[in-house]
Amino acid sequence: MHLTPVKAIKKHCLECSGNSKKEVRECLINNCPLYPYRMGKNPNRKGIKNNGSSNVLRQKSEQIGINIKAYS
Numbered sequence: 590m591h592l593t594p595v596k597a598i599k600k601h602c603l604e605c606s607g608n609s610k611k612e613v614r615e616c617l618i619n620n621c622p623l624y625p626y627r628m629g630k631n632p633n634r635k636g637i638k639n640n641g642s643s644n645v646l647r648q649k650s651e652q653i654g655i656n657i658k659a660y661s
């Protein structure tokens with residue numbers, strides 16, 4: 590099973606907290622490097638929509654005038 594880095598951190602934090610989501614949410618170790626990511630979200634990406642790489646590729650190809658369907 591493929592996990593994104595933040596999902597792997599969320600899983601790790603669950604294990605660290607005895608598989609209790611409540612304990613992860615209420616973690617008191619706020620100097621832990623994983624603390625900002627413990628809920629499975631990257632706070633640095635707040636407000637950024639996930640376009641997905643295929644959408645980014647499509648947008649870039651449209652910008653430079655290439656039809657990517659012709660190559661697939």
Ligand code: SF4
Pocket residue numbers: 601602603605606613616617618621622623624625627
């Ligand atoms: S933030 Fe650190 S101390 Fe808190 S649950 Fe995650 S790994 Fe454990």
